[in-house]
Amino acid sequence: MGRKFVVGGNWKMNGDKKQISEIINTLKTGPLSPNTEVIVGVPAIYLEHVRTNLPQSIEVAAQNCYKVPKGAFTGEISPAMIKDIGVNWVILGHSERRQIFGETDELIAEKVAHALEAGLKVIACIGETLEEREGGKTEEVVFRQTKAIAGKIKDWSNVVIAYEPVWAIGTGKTATPQQAQEVHKALRQWFCTHVNADVGNSIRIQYGGSVTGANCKELAAQPDIDGFLVGGASLKPEFVNIVNAKQ
Numbered sequence: 001m002g003r004k005f006v007v008g009g010n011w012k013m014n015g016d017k018k019q020i021s022e023i024i025n026t027l028k029t030g031p032l033s034p035n036t037e038v039i040v041g042v043p044a045i046y047l048e049h050v051r052t053n054l055p056q057s058i059e060v061a062a063q064n065c066y067k068v069p070k071g072a073f074t075g076e077i078s079p080a081m082i083k084d085i086g087v088n089w090v091i092l093g094h095s096e097r098r099q100i101f102g103e104t105d106e107l108i109a110e111k112v113a114h115a116l117e118a119g120l121k122v123i124a125c126i127g128e129t130l131e132e133r134e135g136g137k138t139e140e141v142v143f144r145q146t147k148a149i150a151g152k153i154k155d156w157s158n159v160v161i162a163y164e165p166v167w168a169i170g171t172g173k174t175a176t177p178q179q180a181q182e183v184h185k186a187l188r189q190w191f192c193t194h195v196n197a198d199v200g201n202s203i204r205i206q207y208g209g210s211v212t213g214a215n216c217k218e219l220a221a222q223p224d225i226d227g228f229l230v231g232g233a234s235l236k237p238e239f240v241n242i243v244n245a246k247q
């Protein structure tokens, strides 16, 4: 059974009302391939606005959430709140959350588990730093990050993995299609061995890190790359080309 191509746009902490209406228009005009699932990751304050103004065929994601349903956690939002406004996805474990906000493997795994329990779908991000890659630790790191999540969840059907090498994020330094494919293949094998073959064969693994309209087709042609998580280029009209990379 084929894995549906899935492209996420992670706007990060960018956009204002004006720019967001331009992006909404671009997405509505497309045309976007019906063979690709499209998910836009929106700053929390604009989630409801974007959900209301985009067609239902385009999914919307929060960029973070907390690990419990409610309570005294000033500044946080819960999966239940995200669901309450009609948003079905959340991005968790992005390297910016890990590095800038100190989120650990353990916390991210707890967030993934709770988001799934609350009925959200999750894009779970993993990836190694440049130092780790140069130290030959890429697989060790991405397996460790994945294993933490595997320790807390059993059902992977609502999870997409985003492999985002930290050295490729926002740097213009994309992983080569071969470098990305190698890690994606190793991850799929990890799932086959440590979870089961069904999950290994069906889980979708996105690549993220300086994906553009110019490099997306070659990356999309790799057998274990099932989509992208796009940062900078998701704010630009070329996002449409990235969505349509695999036609």
Ligand SMILES: O=C[C@H](O)COP(=O)(O)O
Residues within 6 Å of the ligand: 010, 094, 164, 168, 169, 170, 171, 172, 208, 209, 210, 211, 229, 230, 231, 232, 233
């Ligand atoms: O979540 C998206 C990634 O951080 C990639 O960002 P980028 O496309 O700007 O390199």
